[in-house]
Amino acid sequence: MAVPPSAPPEQPSFPEAGTPAFSPLYQQIKGLILQSLQAGEWKPGEAIPSEMDLAARYRVSQGTVRKAIDELAAENLVVRRQGKGTFVATHAEQHVQYRFLKLVPDAGDRDAEGPAQRNVVECKRVRAGAEVARALALRTGDPVVQVRRVLSFDGEPTILEDLWLPGVAFKGLSAEQMAGYHGPTYAMFEIEFGVRMVRAEEKIRAVAADAQQAALLGVAEHTPLLSVERIAYTYNDTPMELRRGLYRTETHHYRNELS
Incomplete structure (x- = not known):
């Protein structure tokens, strides 16, 4: 008996330009990262995945992820540390x-x-x-x-x-x-x-x-x-x-x- 191929992992779908729900791609990635922060996937003070890993996770370019993280950093939700990565901001700092x-x-x-x-x-x-x-x-x-x-x-x-x-x-x-x-x-x-x-x-x-x-x-x-x-x-x-x-x-x- 033939074994049916396994379904590929489900990826987030992004609305097309011109639709009422459309927003720039980096804003959509920012929203997905915020969902993970809210769900506690990454705790305050912990490192979030690298831009490369997040790009692979969401199937977008590193530049798109970088722009999303830039906004999160500007809003004091994450903190970039040179040579170490990006961390969830914490009031303990x-x-x-x-x-x-x-x-x-x-x-x-x-x-x-x-x-x-x-x-x-x-x-x-x-x-x-x-x-x-x-x-x-x-x-x-x-x-x-x-x-x-x-x-x-x-x-x-x-x-x-x-x-x-x-x-x-x-x-x-x-x-x-x-x-x-x-x-x-x-x-x-x-x-x-x-x-x-x-x-x-x-x-x-x-x-x-x-x-x-x-x-x-x-x-x-x-x-x-x-x-x-x-x-x-x-x-x-x-x-x-x-x-x-x-x-x-x-x-x-x-x-x-x-x-």
Whole structure:
């Protein structure tokens, strides 16, 4: 009996130019690489396959793969290392640790100041109200983890933060875990929960401290503070954190680089 030939491995099909779903080939390859990143095929800090291997995998030219990776690198999703390859970016890396924290000391630099001392005031599971649910693309009443903490520099309370995280993705997160991890919080989210924040949006305004906020920050009531509201996203623009921070600015300032 003749044995039927085995079918060739299935390869991704790309829409033709002129069709509604058409996008440049390198953008399609970028999307496939993003799918693998989201699925955890390559973990933060790990090397991804070489351009040659990815070109063979997707049956495209190395130039097409290189252009896709160039965009991923520009978006801080991967990091090229000369002579070593391309690696999944991680918040554990020194140059990424402060990517989303723009508060810097007036004197000296952030590295000389050292990491913030963290006092976790509370960490609890609650039901999402309408505003939090909307920000995190959840339903009202879905479980979320709510964290309040104070960040101090040189013993001086400087930032009061309230965080809301989806309860399913961050099941088991505790105050002890938040306080005990000495690296960047986003690195802990990567390592412990497999959630990597890849971009964020912020709203900034000036506010006056209420009595409770003033007490936690060690300032007088009605002291002017900088309010920074952030929504951080993982792959595919999925919101994974709502963070509201109140910043004292007597010795620090908010610094952003525009290009």
